[in-house]
Every structure is written in structure tokens, then in C-alpha cells.
Amino acid sequence: MDRRQFLKWGSFLTVSAASAGLSACGGGSDGSASAAAGQSQLAAGKAFGLGVASGDPRPDSIILWTRVDGGDGANSLGVTVQLSDKQDFSNLLVNQALSADPAWDYTVRHKVTGLSSATTYYYRFLTGGTSSTIGRTKTAPAPGTAVSQLKFAYITCQDWSVNHWGAFDEIAQLDLDFVMHVGDYIYETVGAGFQNGNNETRHAALTLPNGTKRADGAIYATTLADYRYLYKSYRSDPRIQAVHANFPVISIWDDHEFSDDCWQDRQVYYPGDDSVPNTPRRRSASQAWFEYTPADVSIDLSNPSFQNIQIYRSFSFGNLATLVMTDQRLYRSDHIIPETAVPNTGLANLGSRYFVPKSALAQAEAAKMASTGGNLLNVSILGDTQRQWWQQQMQGASTTWKLWGNEVSLLRMGVDGTMAVAGLLAQGLIAALAKQGMDFSAVQQQLAGALYQDLLAADKSGATPVLSYAHTQPLLATLSGNAITAAVFNAALKPTLDANLPPTMLLDQYILNADQWDGYNAERKALMGFLKSNGIANVVGITGDIHAFFAGPVMDDYDAASPTPVMVDLVTAGISSNSFFSYFKNVVDTVPAFAKAAPLIYQTVNGQTVNTFNNTLKQFNGNWLKYVDTDAQGYAVVTLTPAKLSCTFHKMAKLVNGVAPSPATASTQTLEVASGTPAINVL
Template identity: 25%
Template sequence: MTPLDRHASEFRAAARHFVRHVDRRRFLTVTGAAAALAFAAELPGAGAASAAELDAARVTEDPFTLGVASGDPLPGSVLLWTRLAPRPYEPGNGLPRARVQVGWELARDEGFRRIVAHGSATAHPEYNHTVHAEAKGLAPDRVHWYRFRVGRWISPAGRTRTAPAPGSRVTELKLAAVSCQAYHDGYFTAYRHLADEDLDAVFHLGDYLYEYAVNSAGGVRKYTDRVLPAHFNRETVTLEDYRLRYALYRTDRDLQAAHAAHPFVVTWDDHETENNYAGGIPENGVPPEEFLLRRAAAYRAYWENQPLRAPQRPDGPDMKLYRRLHFGRLAQFDILDTRQYRSNQAYGDGWQTPGPESQDPARTMTGATQERWLLDGWQRSHARWNVMPQQVTFAQRRNLPTPDFKLSMDAWDGYTASRDRVLAGARAAGVSNLVVLTGDVHVGYAFDLKADFDDPASRTVGTEIVATSIASGKDGTDKPANWDNLTRANPHLKFYNGRRGYVNVTLSQAQAQADFRTVSHVTTPGGTIATAASFVTEADDPGLEPA
């Protein structure tokens, strides 16, 4: 660690201490009233004595307006989620500041005649009346249906499944990768089609929401049958801002349908907090301690509104989101967080000429602890496929086929030493079937990962599949304006498409197949779905070929 990095680390540690321990009166004098609202991220613990219990019979409006979700499937358990919100666009969800008991049940059939697990969970006002119920003691590799109950209200039913047993010989796994769903840029039509797919899990790779203002018409959605409240027409900064923004997104029926159809495995990128932030460093010039207050609010709201387990619950401005899932011996998933621990972007966060700063060996995308966790996990892996779901483009991506090319400093190209260490770790662990799943860039890419990106003839060591956006970037086009430059500059780039949609990935013992699914349009309802291209990579012989 360089002296500068050590100083920055010490400063961020002091700022975190400030966030957790400064009292409200002192805080008002230090950072101002606007940031003081973000201080609400430091709420009392769940079950605080001040929160009375609400008789469920007094809930007179449907509390399940935000739908249901499940996530992080294990062989014997799955996480079930909902949020009680009779009036989702109001602060407090239209509920009093009181605890609410929520019943849940899980069945082997859609008609709920074969109940295999049931229980009760408390929706605490401190957690915005969200529920994270872990259904345990389940049989592995089974489809289940689940639902919640509050008083006379019953939620929509969701479909989920458990992971296969450890060490089991799984013949096939079907997953989808999605990312980037700017509400104001279009309808979530892709999710309606995704809900109809035959999948085992969906991996959300970041930018679940955007912090930018949404006007009364919903941006390009141009609502004529509703008017969104004025509090959406500002950037999210406070805990209440982020909570209300999740409510806006989760009232989308297509998003609800996708969550109800499949278990989700989620990780964030930048917009769940702020565009292009790096660790504790904001995009703009606000004081670091003020940004960490905003980050604490954003992280808390993220956990509240996602099907995440208790180990992911944040502690102030920190949240351990990286984690590992297994699907028998077929696949190991190492879900990364490339935003919370990274070094600041070199030369700014845009496209820049690489140089000594971006190539500094001390730079990290993951932080040292997460990097060691990843490499150690590969050393212990017995999976046929090692899949790394993460946020930003991993492969080299030159913008021009000429010597004056530039690289994105926000992607792994701005952290080349970090990327080299990851690829060296995969090689040392004997990982022969590496698949990187990526979001962020609002286009679909398929890359061969090279031992030396500057030498097209070098060995192919893995595959990167980049999922386009659900809505961000509006309708898009099959061939973006820079298509010719990008494909010529990067011979390891096998596919490039700028439409909205998602990617399906099917893993088997013999191969991995990626089907790039694109939607005709999202700026108006009713877009149709098509497969733009399909590629396969054979097991133990990396390299993408058209299917």
C-alpha cells in the first residue's frame, strides 16, 4: 500500500467512525441539514422497544403492492422477501410506526395443498416494513411456491427453487443475467418476457435503480393515466429518497412478474448509490463523511429491498455483498462487489489514454480481502464451471483500432494489475472453464478472455458474457455508432449489440451456451422478444463460437 493509499484508507476509516458515532446535534453543525436527513440511515435496531405491534386486522388496504421475491438459493433453504406498502409512494408506506407480524408458507404445488414449510416473520418499521424470511429444512433441487399473509390479505404467489445438493451431478443449469433498469428510460418489457423463460435463477448485475430524478410522467413512459409525486423528481440522497425510489421501481408489474417467477441473485453497481463512485470517494466534490452518510442510506435501502440474507445486512456505510453459491458440482458462482472496495478511477472516470496511474500494481478493483477470498475459493473449487457474476467490463476494450486508443477507466481496463492478478489466480487454481457475467454498459457483448489482450494469438483463458440493459439507454439499436471501431479494435470481441433485453446462459457438462435475447422497443409498451445471437464455448476448450 502506498503512503497515499494508506492516508486515504485511514481517512475513510475515520469517516466511518464519524458516521456511526456522531450525535445528531453535532452532525447538524458539521455537514448541514441535507446530509442530516441521510443520517436516518443510522436507525435503532430492529425490535426497538419504541415500536409497538400493529394488529394485522387493522391493515385495511392491500399491503402487498410491491410483490414478492426470493433469492440466494441453497440446497436446503431459500430467502423469501416482501415489503408491506399499502401506499407505496408515501413515506412510511401508509403504515404506522409499528411492528407487523407476517405469516409465510411454502408449498410443493402451485395450489398450496402440499405445504412443506411455514412460519412468521416481523416486518419492523426500522426496516421499512420489509420481510426477509429464510425457509429452512427444504429438499435440494426442488421447485416451490410461496406466499405471505397479513390479516385477511394474501400476497401474490411466487415460484422459487432450492439449489442441488453439494457434490451432486447436475446435468444442466439455466440462468439469466440482467442489469441496468432506468425507470425513466423505458418500460421493463424485457422482464415480462423473462418471467416466461424456463430458468433456475436470475443474476442481477447492478444498477437495479437510478438515483436520477423521475418526473411526474415517468420520463419517456409519458404517463397519461397517473401523476407521480413530486418527491420522485429529485436525486436520491436520503434514506427516505432511496426507499421511495425502490417503491417506484417495484410497483412495475413486469419487474414483479420476473421476481415472482424466478429466484434472484443480486449484486449492485454504482447507481444504487451514485454514478461512478469508487469506494468512499464520491463522483462530485462533497465531503467524504457526507458521502459515506449517503452510502449508508443507499446500502440500507438496497438490503431492505432485495432478497438478501442476514449476513448481507449493512453496518452503517459498509455491507459485505460478495458471496459464493454452488449448484452441485456443475457450477460455482463467486458474486463480486467491484464498487465498494475499489481504488479511485485513474485520470477520471471516463475514456482515457492508459498510463502509469491506471497500470499501477497497487491499484485494486476488489480490495485485497475480496481478491484473496476469490482466489482461495477457486483453489478449493471442484465445479465444472466457475462463474464470476460482477459489474463492469472485464475484457480489454479499446475504443479505436489505432495507436491513439483509449480505455474506460471505470472498467477493469482502468485496473489492469487487478485483472492480471485475477487471471493469474484462475490459472494457478487450474480453472479451465471460467465464465465472467457482466452488466453496466447497456449493450450485449461476448468476449474471449485472453492471456495477453495485446496479442490476438495468445491463449484464450475464459469467456465474458455481458448482459445489455433492461431499459437504460432507451430502445437502442442492433449496430451502435461505434460498432465498426470497437469490433476492429478488439478481435477477441465476438458479438456486439445495442438493443435492450437480457442474456440466457445454459451450462451443461459439455458446454456453455449464451443466448442474447433482445426486445424490439422499450420506450412504448408491447415490445417483442427475439434471440439476436447464440454462442457456445466448449468445456475445457475456451473460445466462443456461433451456436
Template identity: 25%
Template structure:
């Protein structure tokens, strides 16, 4: 059925099993006792229900996740009554939605903020599709997505963008306007999708309300960010692969440990309730499969995606399972805790999973898509004085060394580490021993600058001065915002640092600040 021909629900209606499936009864949350809830097929919306746009994500060769959320009043809890609503979806082989290849109905339930996560199966590998939702008589914008190639299929080219750190208050998302116009297969987002802070005067726009703690708070903050037209355009243009960092919950939290401050969540039980609220709101607003449904304060986010025989993405979570930051966090000289072999950023289970995936990989390029800078960097230019960022892998030296040892011993093909978090652009050669410049180069790290989040201007000069103490660092820029565009084939990997002229105004131009290439079989980056 094409919605341009008919706006009515299918005459077959919905069966109880559809209601239960849409409600997500395997969530581990106590919602099943409230079912069956009244199902309203023709709701009267107080405003346009698809105000937060549409998205797709987690592309597999035969499947992709489609997302939307019914939110006629997005900044005040969504504005939906407390009943279930059937949401129809269609997938087409053409942008005019005339050649429908898949269709169905999901049920949007209040317990998950009337969000919809459709795992569309039976699609063809490596194909572009278009999709649309309908609720009542309202239809969503049309989104475009693309499946991954068949596993093991020879693939000659892959193009994607790396994005992160989009503080609403610090600037406009013009970078996403330009990203949406790129020719890409997917977008990888490595965290700080939202920020939890309250309003901070001085920027071009402000957060809606004080620092967030409750489920409703996190929902309203996610909704605020998703009202941005440029962010919606980028979501609608490509499938996204997402992982979080800290600000989706709280700055620099570590597993079940809150940042040290004067807030009530210094009590671990209080913090875990906050984390559970944040994790649920994150799931509700991202194109994630139902296998990522939160169970209280737990949500498995690390996962693996392959693109034919060309690339394997190991998407990591370096927040939920990490040890507390050593040495009191912040920039510090190394202390014994930073060298502790029991300290971890990933947790033991995720580390084993990573090593197993890398060992079994037949991909030409093996990618670690994760949050914080992996390579060592001494931020102090003074002789005999060292300062390292304890929130990055520099605070977890033994855990990093285990990965370096594994890469060297297993001879992993073309390791590439992707990172964000630090609101600046970097390129590093990954050394077997960062303290010995002549040691083998095992891989390459590309760190993308932020979409809008600020790198303090007063830090640019000291970091630049410290580059001479870090010969494995090939590039740094802290002044400009944007994203990283990656174009890889069987001969080389190319990373273009795409930056906007300003984030202080809604209009900005885009340019390429710098480009680096890695040749197949030759770890380390060279200027393009």
C-alpha cells in the same frame, strides 16, 4: 394451516423472541431501544399491502430467502403506521398452496420499512416450491422458487438469465415479461437495479421526485421500480441472485468517494451517510439473508453459490471496496494510476476470498458474476491512439492481471465472466495478454445488454469501427435491449442474447439476436 381454509392467526400467538427476531436486533443499528413496539395482528391497511409483490433469492440446497414488503402507499413512504406487524408465510409443494411443507411468522418492523426476509430452512435440494404471505386479512400473490441441488451432486443442466441496468425513465420493462415466461432455474442481476437521477423529460415515464439522497428517497425510488408488473412477475417466477453496481447509490462512486459534481456529498462524511441510506434501502427491497444486514455504510454482498458439481457462482461487489477511478475517470489513455499494483476493484479481502473459492472449486463451470466489463477494449479505432474505460477493469490493470495469472496457474475449470453496466451486448475471449492476440485464451466473458438503460446511438458506429483493434472481441451490439439466457450442461455453455423489439411501448416482441457456445475444456466463444 391453509389460508384458503382459514384467514385467522394461529391461536398460539407470538412470543417476545419472535418480535425481536423479526426486528433484526443484530443489525448494528440503534433500534433495540425502541423495542418492544406495539404488535398489531389485525392492522387496518389504507390499501393493498403487497403492492410491491413478492420475491425469493439466494437459493441453497436446503434453503431459500422469501421477501415482501408491506406498502399500502408505496410511493409515499409505504403508508404503514409505526407499529410492528406479524406476517405469516407458507411454502407449498404445489402451485395451489394445498400441500404446505413449511410455515411460520416474521415480524415486519418500521425500522426496515416493514420489509420481510424469511430464511426458510429444511427444504429439499433441487425442488420447485411455491410461497405466499399474509398480513391481517390480506394475502400476497403466490411466488415460485427453486432450491439449488445438493452440494457436489451430479447435475446435467442449469438454466439462468443475466439481467442489469433498468432505468425506469428510459423505457418499459417488457423484457421482464418475456423473461418470466422462460424455463429457468434462477435469475442473476448484476446491478443498476434503480437509478438515482431526478426526472429526465423525453422518456416514456419519469422518476418520482428529484435526485435521491435520504433513506426515504431511496425507499420511494425502489418502491417505484417494484410497482412495475413485469418486474414483479419476473421476481415471482424464479429465485434471484442480486448484486449492485453504482446507481443503487450514485453514478460511478468508488468506495467512500462520491462522483465529482456540485452536490453536498463531495464531503466524504456526507457521502457515507448517503451510502448508508442507499444500502439500507437496497437490503429492504431485495431477497437477501439477514447475514447481509447493513451496518451503517457497510453491507457485505459478495458471496458464493454452487449448483451441484456443474456450476459455482462467485458473486462479486466491485463498488464498495474499489480504489478511485484513475486518470480522472471516463474514456482515457492509460496513465500510471491505471497500472498501479495497489489499485483494486474488489479490495484485498474479497480478492483473497475469490481466489480461495476458485482454488477449492470442484465445479465444471466457474462463474464470476460481477458488474463491469472485465476484458480489455480499446474504444479508439485510430492507429496509435488508445482510449479505455477507466470505470471498468481497464482502469485497474494490475488487479485484472492478478486474476489472469491465477486462472492460468491454477488451471481453473472453464472460467466464465458475466458483466453488465455498459448497456450493450458483448462477447470476449479472455486473453492472458490482451495486447498479444496469440497469447492463451483463459476464459470467456459474456456482457448482457440492459433491460432499458440507453447506449447512445452516436457511439455505436465508433465502437463498431474499433472492433478491428480488439480481435478478442467476438460480438458487439449497442442498439437493442434485453437479457442474456444461459443454458449449460456437461458438454457446453450456450448464451442466447434475447432482445425486445422496443422499449418505447408497453408491448414488444422477443427474439434471439445471437447465440454463442463454449465447449467444455475449450475456452473461447464460438457462434452457435
């Protein structure tokens, strides 16, 4: 072996240095012959059915990945990796024999160092007389190098069993420098209610080798074999293989790579479920992610902790961008309000993770902080060590832009239930009066204001509020031409209003999703305060998780009288997963306590479901939610220059008779962020 080329094993990562002029017997584009310099004495495999992949592009290195088929589960298989700067492999830079071992499920993760920056390379794997697909990858520009443009796509939430994967066909054809995956590469459950009856016919039903059955009939991955099975199933789709073969992918995990809404090594399917750690399950999930993800990270299986892997890391792209990828599950604290502290509505996460009273959340967070002397120890997503690292990365970045691979949204998503109910009551009252030939539409806003005051003053001691209508009735009595007397109001209108009053519990301010940064407000404020006080500009969150498109500025303090924008968050919808809208529609359709809030989520017009959720969110979060589409699947494409960031959301068309539509994209929306200004311009 050339002295400039070396090979080592360390936590299942082989490494070799690129060296020009390597030989290959029968070299050429077909790869049909074994590489002489890369001969292995091990038995050959049969094929590379999951394709090839590359990841974590740096100026001088890249990670290459494949899985070798044909193993017997006991013995290793021989495989050779080749890399070239020529598409026909006429100039081999790497020609190295490797071992695909059963201990790592016959996957291969190989790091090539000594590469040139901002350069396209081609790679393939050989076993016996079989060659893999040829992969294409690209290294990052060198630090400090002037870069005029960077283009990448970012994706998230690709449930195998929901909707379609037509997006991958489109992404594979784009001209990109790399792809980012911000989590939920797999879904750990199969057979859940939301996963039945709405997926592509080309995606066969999944059957876990082991799994654990939940009370609702869903089965969730539990063992290493289960998680490996899911990755192998997901990677069997040729469309996702094409994306991996065409671009390096920079990946981070979110929750479903382990367990829905997880924290550390705890699962939260049922109230109290997280009272006992499930370290073996967490370790299995982490190992499978490690095996099937071309990421430049290491794992220590001899370490018995569930924190035996670190996946947060950073990248730089010349003088243009620093990319910071964070891990928002392995170190996060328990949800601020535990599931056992709220009534069980049948949807165990209501009141703790979703639709959480804002005041109760703030009080619980303050109490947890007080118990630890005012620090963020028990109210953190990042954990102390990673938070300090994040601050160092942001403060030390000399690039124009600082991109944050951020799994869960930083944008406040709240609803003032009292104000929302007042608006619905006013709308219903005007409709009732219109049937009597009276048009009060011109004073709808005044009526909503009066009803809001009456709701604030209501007796809320019972399950349903009791209103005196001390503001609404006098307002109706003073309107010229349409005056309604107290007697008429009490006889004809009050009973209708009373009948439409929701449960008292809805008359509160709510946070819609406390699993994201809204549920960890103190740490979010600390991070935004750090950026603000240190004058760190051009920070953009590249975000997924919530199965919807959102975009807007992130405030230093959402509860301040005049919040100050500090950075921007761009949230992409999931590739295929059920939408945020569908979750809340299910809540108002199935949980009686929320039934009267249904018009805030949707209305039925001429037999068609009309999304009102978008406008509801804009109404109460209008200063920062500049773009909202809660009922969507799709992906995002970013073009970055020194002057601006342009992001285009691609919204997918719906599944048609079990087949992905062509074209897959139904519509696009482009947004821009100008350098120096934490604001969104919706084009």
C-alpha cells in the same frame, strides 16, 4: 412451536426451519383465513402491493420477501409466511407469524432452512384476511450431485425512465432455475437529460421525497427515504413482480444503487466531488438495497462504517456450476486518473473514466502501485480481502463450470486514435478523388497505411497536428494510371486533408471505459494470472453495466505480443437503459474536440443513423471482441450442461408511441462456449 422449528431475529432476517404437517385454519389455496399456528397479536396490514420475491437458492434454504402495506410509520404489522411443497398449500412446511416493522419500511425478509435440494416450493404471505400473490421458488441441487442442465436468465440496468420493460413479460414465461441480477436495479437520478422523453407511458414520472439537485437539473437520491421510494416505485410494476414471483433471484449491486460510477462511499458527479466521503448517503443506499432485496446477507446498523454490509457470496449447483458474486463498488479504489486531473469538457468523466489515453492510464496506475510498494492496494476493484476470497472460491471449486457474477466488463475496449484517423482520412481522400473521376479504392489500405505513418511523424506540439505527407504524397505519385504529382497534391489535396485533421489529442491510443476492468488493468492481470497459473478452466463472466452486448475471451495480458485467453466474458445489454452507443454519439455530437471522430461512432445515410461503432470496436479489439452490439437493450438466457454453455442474447424492439412492443424481442443471437476452451463460438 415444534422443536424443529425456530425463529430468530438478526440484522432483520427472520429464520425458520421447514417442518411437515403444520396446521392452518381454513387452509387452502385462497389463503383467506389467518393461519392458526401463525397467528400474530399485531395489527394486520392491508395488502401486499409490491408482490413477493425469493432469492439466494441453496440446497437447503431460500430467502422469502414481501412488503406489507397499511403501516402508520410507528407501529409494527402482523404478517404470516407460509411455504409448501404443494401449489394448493395442502402440506404446510412453514406457517410462521412475523412482524413487519416500520424501522425496515415494513419489508419482511425470511429465511427458510431444512428444505430439500433441487425442489420447487410455493409460498405466500397473509395479513388479516388478505393473501399475497403466490410465489414459486426452487432450491439448488446438493453439492456433488450430478446435474445435467441448469438454465437461468441474467439481467441488468433497468432504468425506470428509459425505453420499456417488455423484457420482463418474456422472462416471466421462461422455464428457468433462477434469475441473476448483476446490478443497477434502480437508477438514483430522476430528471437527467437521458431520462426525459423516451419512456413508457405506464411508468409515471418519479419525484424523490428529498433528493439533491445537480447543476444540470437532475435530482439524485440522497436519503434513506429517497432510495426506499425508488425501490417501491420500481417494484410497483407488475411485470417485474411476475419475474420475482416465478423465480428465485440472485442479486448483486453495481453503481446506480448508490451513485453513478461510485467508489466506496464517494460520488463522482463533478470533478472533485469525491474528495469528501458521503458516508450517510452510502449507508442509506446500502440499507434500502438490503431491505428490498431477498439476499442471504446481513447488515449492521450499529457499525458506523459505510462497509457495514457484505454482499459478496457464492453458490453451488451440484457438480455442474459454482457461482461467485462479487461486490465491485464498496471496496474499489478511486479511478486511476482522478476527474480533477483532466480538462473539463462539460462531460466531467471524459479523460478520467471515458476515452482515457492508454499510456497515461498505465503510467498513473504504475505510479500508484509504486507508492505502496508494488501492491494493488490503490488500484483495485475488489479490495484485498475480497480478491483473496475470490481466489479461494475459484481454486476450491470442484464443479465443471465457475460462473462469476461480474458487474463491469473484463474485455479490453480500446481504440488507436492515430490509426482510426488515418482510416478516415483515406476514406475521405478516396471519395474526393472519385469526384474527379479517379478511382483509388483498390489502394485504400495502402493509403491508410501511408497516412498513419504521416500522422505518427506529425508535429504534435500544437492543438492541431502538422503533417508533411512524406509517405502519402509519394505513394500517390507512383500509382500507374492515376499518378498525382506533388504540385497537384499540394494544390488540390493537401488543403482538404489538412482541413479534416482532428485535434492533436485524438492521435493517441485510448481506453473507452476506465470505470470497468480496463481502468484497473493490474488487478485484472493478477486475477487472470491466478487462473492461468493454477490451471482453473471453464470460468465465465456473467456481466452487465455497459448497456451493450459483448462476448469474447478474457486475455491474461491484453498488451502482450501474443495474449493468451484465460476465461470468457458474456456481457448483456441493459433491460431498458440508454445504450453505450448513445453515450458516445452524444460525446461526438456535443464536445467539439471529438466532433471529427463522429464517423467512428455513426454515419448518416439517407437521413438514417448508421452505427459504425460496432465495427470500430472490432477493428481495434478483434482478437477478443467476438460479438458486439453497442446499441441495444435486452437480456440473456444461459443453458449450461457439462459439455457446453449456450447463451442467447435477446435484443429488445424499440418503444412504440410510449408502449412496449409485442413481442418485446426484436432479434436473438446465440453464442456457445465449449467446456475446456476459453473461446466464443458465434452461431
